Amino acid sequence: MSLSKPAHRAALRSGRLAATAIAVTLAASPAWAETLEGALARAYRGNPSLNASRATTRYTDEGVAIAQSGYRPQVSLSADIGSAYSQGRFSSVNVNQTLTPGGAGLSVNQTIFNGFQTDNNVRRAESTVYSQRETLRFTELTVLYSAVQAYMNVLSNTATLELNRNNVEVLEEQLRQTRDRFNVGEVTRTDVAQAEARLAGARSQVAAAESALRTTIGIYRQNIGVEPRALAPGRPLDKFVPATLDAAVAIGLQEHPQIISAMHALDAGEAQVKVLEGQLYPQVSVAGTVAQRYDTAFPGDAGVQASIVGRVTIPIYEGGQVYAQVRQQKELVGQYRIQVDQIRDQVRASVVDFWGRLEAAKAQVIAAQAQVQANEVALNGVREEARVGQRTTLDVLNAQQELLNSRVNLIVAQRDRVIFSYGVVQAMGQLTARFTNLPVEAYSAKIHFDQVKDLWFGLRTPDGR
Numbered sequence: 001m002s003l004s005k006p007a008h009r010a011a012l013r014s015g016r017l018a019a020t021a022i023a024v025t026l027a028a029s030p031a032w033a034e035t036l037e038g039a040l041a042r043a044y045r046g047n048p049s050l051n052a053s054r055a056t057t058r059y060t061d062e063g064v065a066i067a068q069s070g071y072r073p074q075v076s077l078s079a080d081i082g083s084a085y086s087q088g089r090f091s092s093v094n095v096n097q098t099l100t101p102g103g104a105g106l107s108v109n110q111t112i113f114n115g116f117q118t119d120n121n122v123r124r125a126e127s128t129v130y131s132q133r134e135t136l137r138f139t140e141l142t143v144l145y146s147a148v149q150a151y152m153n154v155l156s157n158t159a160t161l162e163l164n165r166n167n168v169e170v171l172e173e174q175l176r177q178t179r180d181r182f183n184v185g186e187v188t189r190t191d192v193a194q195a196e197a198r199l200a201g202a203r204s205q206v207a208a209a210e211s212a213l214r215t216t217i218g219i220y221r222q223n224i225g226v227e228p229r230a231l232a233p234g235r236p237l238d239k240f241v242p243a244t245l246d247a248a249v250a251i252g253l254q255e256h257p258q259i260i261s262a263m264h265a266l267d268a269g270e271a272q273v274k275v276l277e278g279q280l281y282p283q284v285s286v287a288g289t290v291a292q293r294y295d296t297a298f299p300g301d302a303g304v305q306a307s308i309v310g311r312v313t314i315p316i317y318e319g320g321q322v323y324a325q326v327r328q329q330k331e332l333v334g335q336y337r338i339q340v341d342q343i344r345d346q347v348r349a350s351v352v353d354f355w356g357r358l359e360a361a362k363a364q365v366i367a368a369q370a371q372v373q374a375n376e377v378a379l380n381g382v383r384e385e386a387r388v389g390q391r392t393t394l395d396v397l398n399a400q401q402e403l404l405n406s407r408v409n410l411i412v413a414q415r416d417r418v419i420f421s422y423g424v425v426q427a428m429g430q431l432t433a434r435f436t437n438l439p440v441e442a443y444s445a446k447i448h449f450d451q452v453k454d455l456w457f458g459l460r461t462p463d464g465r
Contacts, residue, residue: 005383019081025299033232034149036418039224041440043147044140046225053139054443056459060132061404061449063125070111070118071178079104084295099299105291115281117276124271127264133445134261141221142255144433145426146425149419150223153216156415160408167404168206171199174400178393191393198397238419240430245355248428252351256429258343273333277328283313347427354423361416368410375403 010153046048081102088094100423111118181187220228242248254452288308295301295349382399385391426433451462 026084033230033231034228035150036234037438039151040144040147040436041433041438043143044226044438044440047143047147047223050139050143053136054445055060057129057132057136057445058448060129060443061452063128064122064449064453066116067121067125069119070114072109072456073110075106075108077104077106085182094247097299099295101293101295103293105107105138105289105305107287109287112279112286113405114283114285115278117278120271120274120278122154124268126270127271129449131261131264131268134264135430136445137257138261140433141426141429141431144431145422146236147223148422149292150220151228151231151319152415152419154213154220154228156411157216158207158231161206161213161412163404163407163411164206165398166208168199168202170400171195171202171397174316174396175199187393194394194397198401233414234418236255236418237425237436238299238421240425240436241358241421242428244301245352248355248424249348249351251430252347253344256343256347256427258429261346262336262340262343266333266340269329269333269336273329274327276322276329278313278335279318279322279390280317284311285308295403302461329438347429350427351424354427357416358420358424361413364413365410365417368406368413370409371406372403373405375401379403402444 011289079102081100084099084101085097086099087096175192178187178192178195182189182192217228242251286308288306290304290306293303293305296303379396379399379402382391382395386393386396422431427437429437433440
């Protein structure tokens with residue numbers, strides 16, 4: 001049984017789609033096609049999760065300025081006014097007067113020594129900032145990898161949909177020819193029913209493919225910020241993938257942001273232990289005041305009062321609270337140390353996992369290409385054999401389905417080949433805009449930190465709010 005020219009053209013078109021499946025675009029003009037790198041740049045600039053993490057980093061920066069305030073004096077102005085009435089005999093003098101006491105004063109308090117609490121608070125705040133920067137970098141890895149998945153899923157689902165639509169065209173022509181042959185007595189009603197059933201199944205696959213594409217378009221919009229219009233082929237990130245698994249693991253253990261973040265969190269925890277221990281040290285401070293007073297004893301009097309006082313406080317026993325807090329924080333530091341080792345194991349496992357997936361995807365692409373070629377030859381042979389009565393309609397339908405399945409498998413393998421190359425780089429902690437040279441201005445968390453860390457006053461943020 002052979003296909004007519006329309007059906008043959010549809011089959012050839014389906015084959016061309018399979019050969020270039022991962023290069024399918026959503027619009028006609030390749031000159032305006034969105035590249036994978038461009039989509040990642042869009043995600044880097046506008047992804048809400050990434051922007052929220054940047055805001056959290058800026059929030060954390062202010063912790064250093066808060067800690068630095070412990071070095072600085074506390075200055076306050078005060079003013080008061082009131083009314084006082086007195087009547088009586090004082091020192092053989094009858095008194096009946098109304099006063100309006102009041103005045104204004106300036107006070108300054110300066111901590112001289114507080115058991116190094118301020119030093120350790122600054123150290124803790126700086127370590128927290130560094131930890132949050134690494135958390136921001138991890139968010140960047142996650143967002144960019146999700147964007148890669150969204151991009152490649154739209155491409156692959158578009159190609160799969162086109163293959164299924166062309167498969168429907170082929171099966172519609174095949175059903176028409178089967179009915180014609182049934183009318184002349186060459187095949188039975190069973191052959192017609194088999195062709196009808198296969199066509200119905202193909203239409204169901206089209207509906208499922210359309211639904212999957214709509215879902216991936218929604219995810220694309222969520223991650224990248226715009227609707228996909230014209231997508232250029234995605235290319236693997238092989239130039240950033242090391243030559244060996246051991247090299248990839250070594251890079252991951254050294255550079256992954258989760259490990260570095262956990263180490264900075266450990267530093268912050270150790271500094272907090274010192275802060276709590278500082279409460280057991282002597283506290284030394286100086287306080288100075290100067291005030292102008294009026295109507296203090298009799299109407300019309302005025303005077304200036306000034307004082308400077310040094311104070312030393314030596315804690316003896318505070319009920320055991322500070323000791324318990326120190327012990328508690330030391331246990332928390334022990335937990336942080338364990339978490340560092342735990343995260344190292346997780347990073348190692350993630351690198352090994354993605355490396356294995358990438359190697360499998362490379363092999364699957366080669367195998368799928370060979371499978372497509374073999375199924376194309378097999379389908380042509382089955383069709384020719386059906387023409388001379390050596391094959392049934394079901395044989396042709398099965399061969400057509402096998403070819404479709406192999407083409408879809410090729411699309412999936414090509415998609416995985418790209419995604420998992422990015423996955424290896426992401427698992428190593430290097431899938432960042434700066435490292436992969438994305439066409440976008442890289443965000444620098446250090447700029448905001450330098451702008452606020454030494455500020456003595458001011459309510460506006462560096463961006464003007």
